[in-house]
Amino acid sequence: MTVGFVMLCHTSLDRASQVARHWAARNCPVVIHVDYRVKRKAYDSLVKSLADLPNIRFSGRHACEWGTWGIVAATQEASTIMLRDFPAVRHVYLASGSCLPLRPADELLAYLAERPRTDFIESVTTEDVGWTIGGLDVERFTLRFPFSWRKHRRLFDGYVRLQRRLHFRRRIPAGIVPHLGSQWWCLTRQTLSAILENPERAEIDRYFRRVWIPDESYFQTMVRQVSANVESRSLTLSKFDFQGKPHIFYDDHLQLLRRSDCFVARKIWPHADRLYKTFLSRDDSTQTLAEPNPGKIDRLFAKAVERRTKGRPGLYMQSRHPNENWENGRTAAPYSVFAGFADLFENFEIWLGKATGTRVHGHLFAEDRVQFAGGEKTYNGALCDSATMRDYNPTSFLTNLIWNTRGERQCFQFGPADNQSLRSFIAGDPNAQISVISGAWAIPLFHANSNFGEIRKEAARLQKIEAEFLNTLRSPWVKARVRSWTLAEFVENPMEPLQTIVDEISPRAMRRLTEAPHLADLTGFGQFLQNLRNQGMQPVLMGDFPTGNDPRPSTSRRGRPYLVK
Amino acid sequence: MIPRLKDNSADERARVGVFSRYVMRLARKRWRIRAFRKRRELRPVIDRVNLIAPDHILLFSTLRNERVRLPYFLRYYRSLGVNQFLIVDNDSTDGSREYLAAQPDVSLWTSKHSYKRARFGVDWLNWLQMKYAHGHWALVVDPDEFFVYPFCDTRPLRALTDWLDASSIKSFSAMLLDMYPKGPFDVTPYQEGQDPFEIAPYFDSGNYVIQRNRKFGNLWIQGGPRMRMFFQDLPERAPALNKIPLVKWDRDYAYVSSTHMLLPRGLNQVYDEWGGEKASGCLLHAKFLDTFAHKAEEEMERRQHYANSHEYRAYRAGISTQPDLWCKWSEKYINWRQLEILGLMSKGNWA
Numbered sequence: 001m002t003v004g005f006v007m008l009c010h011t012s013l014d015r016a017s018q019v020a021r022h023w024a025a026r027n028c029p030v031v032i033h034v035d036y037r038v039k040r041k042a043y044d045s046l047v048k049s050l051a052d053l054p055n056i057r058f059s060g061r062h063a064c065e066w067g068t069w070g071i072v073a074a075t076q077e078a079s080t081i082m083l084r085d086f087p088a089v090r091h092v093y094l095a096s097g098s099c100l101p102l103r104p105a106d107e108l109l110a111y112l113a114e115r116p117r118t119d120f121i122e123s124v125t126t127e128d129v130g131w132t133i134g135g136l137d138v139e140r141f142t143l144r145f146p147f148s149w150r151k152h153r154r155l156f157d158g159y160v161r162l163q164r165r166l167h168f169r170r171r172i173p174a175g176i177v178p179h180l181g182s183q184w185w186c187l188t189r190q191t192l193s194a195i196l197e198n199p200e201r202a203e204i205d206r207y208f209r210r211v212w213i214p215d216e217s218y219f220q221t222m223v224r225q226v227s228a229n230v231e232s233r234s235l236t237l238s239k240f241d242f243q244g245k246p247h248i249f250y251d252d253h254l255q256l257l258r259r260s261d262c263f264v265a266r267k268i269w270p271h272a273d274r275l276y277k278t279f280l281s282r283d284d285s286t287q288t289l290a291e292p293n294p295g296k297i298d299r300l301f302a303k304a305v306e307r308r309t310k311g312r313p314g315l316y317m318q319s320r321h322p323n324e325n326w327e328n329g330r331t332a333a334p335y336s337v338f339a340g341f342a343d344l345f346e347n348f349e350i351w352l353g354k355a356t357g358t359r360v361h362g363h364l365f366a367e368d369r370v371q372f373a374g375g376e377k378t379y380n381g382a383l384c385d386s387a388t389m390r391d392y393n394p395t396s397f398l399t400n401l402i403w404n405t406r407g408e409r410q411c412f413q414f415g416p417a418d419n420q421s422l423r424s425f426i427a428g429d430p431n432a433q434i435s436v437i438s439g440a441w442a443i444p445l446f447h448a449n450s451n452f453g454e455i456r457k458e459a460a461r462l463q464k465i466e467a468e469f470l471n472t473l474r475s476p477w478v479k480a481r482v483r484s485w486t487l488a489e490f491v492e493n494p495m496e497p498l499q500t501i502v503d504e505i506s507p508r509a510m511r512r513l514t515e516a517p518h519l520a521d522l523t524g525f526g527q528f529l530q531n532l533r534n535q536g537m538q539p540v541l542m543g544d545f546p547t548g549n550d551p552r553p554s555t556s557r558r559g560r561p562y563l564v565k
Numbered sequence: 566m567i568p569r570l571k572d573n574s575a576d577e578r579a580r581v582g583v584f585s586r587y588v589m590r591l592a593r594k595r596w597r598i599r600a601f602r603k604r605r606e607l608r609p610v611i612d613r614v615n616l617i618a619p620d621h622i623l624l625f626s627t628l629r630n631e632r633v634r635l636p637y638f639l640r641y642y643r644s645l646g647v648n649q650f651l652i653v654d655n656d657s658t659d660g661s662r663e664y665l666a667a668q669p670d671v672s673l674w675t676s677k678h679s680y681k682r683a684r685f686g687v688d689w690l691n692w693l694q695m696k697y698a699h700g701h702w703a704l705v706v707d708p709d710e711f712f713v714y715p716f717c718d719t720r721p722l723r724a725l726t727d728w729l730d731a732s733s734i735k736s737f738s739a740m741l742l743d744m745y746p747k748g749p750f751d752v753t754p755y756q757e758g759q760d761p762f763e764i765a766p767y768f769d770s771g772n773y774v775i776q777r778n779r780k781f782g783n784l785w786i787q788g789g790p791r792m793r794m795f796f797q798d799l800p801e802r803a804p805a806l807n808k809i810p811l812v813k814w815d816r817d818y819a820y821v822s823s824t825h826m827l828l829p830r831g832l833n834q835v836y837d838e839w840g841g842e843k844a845s846g847c848l849l850h851a852k853f854l855d856t857f858a859h860k861a862e863e864e865m866e867r868r869q870h871y872a873n874s875h876e877y878r879a880y881r882a883g884i885s886t887q888p889d890l891w892c893k894w895s896e897k898y899i900n901w902r903q904l905e906i907l908g909l910m911s912k913g914n915w916a
Contacts, residue, residue, distance in 0.1 A: 245732065248727075248728060271721070271723060315842075317842075317911065318740040318786060318807060318910070319844065382771065382790070382895060388798055392774065400773070
C-alpha cells in the first residue's frame with residue numbers, strides 16, 4: 001500500500017519537478033497537473049525532466065484561475081488517473097507545485113498505514129467559518145459569480161451587492177450541506193472514488209461550477225456524504241495572512257519547519273535553496289510517529305497578522321501613522337500627569353520618585369526648556385531638551401518619550417504656565433492619569449518677589465488657562481483617569497489623595513506612605529488671595545480659603561495617613 | 566469598524582477630489598516631460614542595458630566624486646541581489662567614472678550639467694527609469710545609503726520583491742537613518758572597501774517627528790542627529806528622512822523630490838492609517854565620515870544643494886566647532902531586528 005500525490009502546478013516548474021522526483025523515487029506515484037496558461041516550452045521541459053520515472057503521469061490541462069472551477073476539474077481528472085493507473089495507492093494526497101515534504105515519505109506512509117480508513121480534510125460548516133475574506137461564506141453557495149475577482153474587482157463586488165439587495169438566492173441541491181476548508185487534503189481511495197463515481201456527479205458538478213472558490217468547498221462538502229471517518233484537518237501546513245494569501249516559507253524557517261513535524265508545507269519560496277536541499281535529502285526516518293505540531297508556526301504567523309492589522313500601540317513611524325482614534329492606544333504605556341503638586345509640595349518630584357519608583361520629570365512642557373528628570377540635556381531615544389524642537393511637534397515629542405521609555409512609568413508636572421497644545425491629546429488618552437490641584441499655581445506667585453500689579457496680571461492669566469484645562473478634563477470624550485481637587489480641599493487632607501494616586505501607579509506595592517512630602521509655607525496665603533480680590537481679580541480655582549487665618553488644620557495628621565482598605 | 570485590508574490605493578483615490586487628481590496628473594506629466602527634456606544632458610559612458618533581463622532588480626544612483634565609497638557600495642548591493650546598476654556620474658574628477666565603467670554590471674552616463682537644475686539628479690534618473698525600469702523593481706539610492714529591510718540577513722532582495730509582488734504592493738518605504746561615529750568625524754579615516762558602519766555605528770533611536778503631507782499623501786519625517794545638532798532653532802528646515810526607494814516601476818511614474826515622494830500619489834501610501842503596520846525598511850546613511858568635511862566645503866562652493874545649501878551651511882557652522890553627534894542615548898547598530906524592536910522599521914505581515 002502506498003500514497004499517491006496529485007500535484008497542481010503553475011509556477012516554478014523546476015521546483016515541482018524536484019519534489020515530484022523525490023516522491024516518485026520513494027515509490028509514491030505522482031500525477032501532475034500543469035495550468036493551461038503555462039507556456040508550452042516550460043511544460044515540455046517539465047515532462048522531459050521526469051520522463052525517466054515510470055510512476056509519474058501528466059493529466060489534461062485546465063486553466064486554473066484562482067477561485068474558479070478549473071482547479072476542481074483539474075483535481076478530478078488527475079485523481080481519476082491516479083486511481084485508475086496505480087491500484088496500490090490507498091491514500092491520495094493533494095499537493096501543489098510549491099509544496100515541500102518535511103518528513104521522509106516512510107513516516108507519512110507509516111502514519112497513514114495506522115489510519116487506513118481516515119480522510120484528512122478540513123471541512124467546516126459555513127456557520128462556523130471565521131477565516132473567509134470579504135465576508136463571503138454561505139453566500140459563496142447561494143450567489144452567482146460571473147465576474148473575475150482578480151481582474152474585475154469592481155464588477156465582482158457590485159454584482160454581489162446587487163444580488164444581496166434583490167435577495168437573489170441560488171437553490172442548493174438537495175442533500176448538499178455546504179462545508180468549507182483548506183484546499184489541500186488526503187483522502188482514501190474509497191472516499192475519493194465514491195465522490196468521483198457518484199451517479200449524480202454531473203448535476204453536482206454543474207452546481208459547483210458556479211460556486212465561488214469551489215476548490216475550498218467541493219471536496220470538503222462531498223466528503224461529508226460518503227466518508228465515515230473524516231478527520232477535519234489538513235496534513236499540509238499552510239497558513240494564510242490577512243489578505244487571504246498563503247504565507248511563504250524561506251530558508252530561515254528551516255528549524256521551525258523541522259520541529260513542526262508536519263508532513264508537507266506550503267508555500268515554499270522557489271529560491272529557498274537550503275529548504276529544498278535539506279528536506280529533499282532527508283530520508284533518515286526516525287520512525288517516531290509524532291503528530292504534526294504546527295503550534296509554533298501558527299503563533300509566528302498569527303503575530304504577523306496582528307502586527308499588520310493592529311500594530312504596536314503608541315508607535316508612530318514611517319509605516320504606521322494611524323488616524324486619530326484609530327491608534328489602538330495613543331501612547332505606548334501608562335503615564336501620570338501632575339498639575340499643581342510641585343507648587344504645593346517642596347521637592348515633590350524627589351518624593352514621588354522615591355514613593356513610586358518611577359521616573360519623575362519636571363515640567364516637560366515648560367516654556368523655556370524641557371525639564372527632564374535630573375536636568376538631563378538629552379533623554380531616552382536622544383530626545384533633546386530644546387523647547388523649540390518640542391513645540392515643533394509636541395505630539396511626536398510625547399509619544400516618542402512614552403515609546404522610548406516603555407517599561408518604566410513616566411510622571412511629569414504640568415501647569416498653566418506650560419505649553420498647552422497637548423491638553424486634549426492627553427485628556428483623550430486612556431494611558432494618562434491626570435491629577436490636578438486647581439489653583440496651586442498661585443503659591444509660587446505668593447512667594448514671588450515681584451510687584452503686586454504684575455502678580456495680579458499673571459494670576460488672572462494663569463487662572464484663565466487652568467479653567468480651560470479643567471473644562472477640557474470635564475468633556476464627555478475624556479478617556480484619561482482624571483482626579484481634581486481645589487487647593488483648599490487638598491490642603492485639608494493631603495495624604496488620602498496622595499495614597500490613592502500612589503497606589504494606582506504601583507498597585508502591587510501597597511505601601512503605606514510613611515513620609516509625606518513637605519508642604520510649602522502657606523502662612524498668609526489666605527490674605528494674599530484676599531489682596532487679589534481687593535485688586536479686582538476673582539481667584540476661584542483655589543476653593544474656599546479662609547481669609548486671615550492660616551489654612552493648615554489637618555497637617556498635624558501626617559505620618560498616619562487614613563486609609564480605607 | 567471594518568479595518569481596511571487592501572494594500573491598493575482605490576480607497577485613497579476615492580477620497581481625494583476629481584480636481585486635485587487632475588492637478589496631480591498634470592504635475593506628473595510635467596515632471597515626465599522635464600525628465601524627457603533633460604535626457605539630452607546625459608552622455609552615455611558605457612551602456613550595458615542589453616544585459617537587463619525581464620526579472621532583474623535594478624539600482625539607480627547619481628553621484629559625484631565618491632570613488633572611495635564605490636567598492637563597498639557595489640559589493641553591498643550585489644550581495645543583496647541587485648542585478649544591474651544604472652548610474653549617472655555628475656562630472657567626477659576623482660576616478661569614479663573610470664572605476665564604474667570597468668564594472669561588468671554597471672551602465673554609466675555622465676553629465677557636466679547642473680545637478681541643481683536637474684532637480685538634484687531626479688530628472689536624470691526619472692528619465693533613465695522611464696526608459697529602462699518599466700516593469701522592474703527599481704531601487705534608487707545614493708552611494709552613502711545602505712538599504713536594510715526585514716530579514717535582510719537571511720533573505721535576498723528578491724525574496725522581498727517577490728513577496729511585495731504577491732501582496733500587490735508597489736512601493737516600499739525605507740526611512741533614512743543617519744549614522745555617526747563617536748567623537749569628531751575625522752578621527753578614523755574611511756578606507757576604501759571598508760564597511761562604513763564600523764566607523765559610524767551610532768544612530769538616534771526615538772526622536773523622529775512625523776507629519777502628513779496632505780498634498781502628496783506621504784509622511785514627512787524629520788529628526789535624528791542632524792535636527793538635534795544643526796537645526797535646533799529652525800526645526801522646520803531640518804532635512805526630510807522619509808524615503809520610498811524601492812518601487813515596482815512603471816514608465817508613467819515619476820519621483821517628485823529626491824526619493825521622498827512619488828506620483829501617482831497611491832505610491833506614497835506606504836503607511837497604514839488604521840493602526841496596523843506595513844512592512845518597511847531603513848536606509849542607513851553613512852554621511853558622517855571623515856569625507857564629510859571635505860564634501861561640505863565643496864558643496865558650499867558649488868551651491869548645488871537643496872534650499873541654497875542651507876543644510877551644508879548649517880553643517881559647516883557646526884563642523885568648524887568639531888561637533889560630536891554622539892550622546893549617551895545614541896544606539897549602536899546591531900542588525901535589522903534591533904531597528905524593528907525600536908520601531909524604526911517593521912516586518913508588517915511578512916514573517
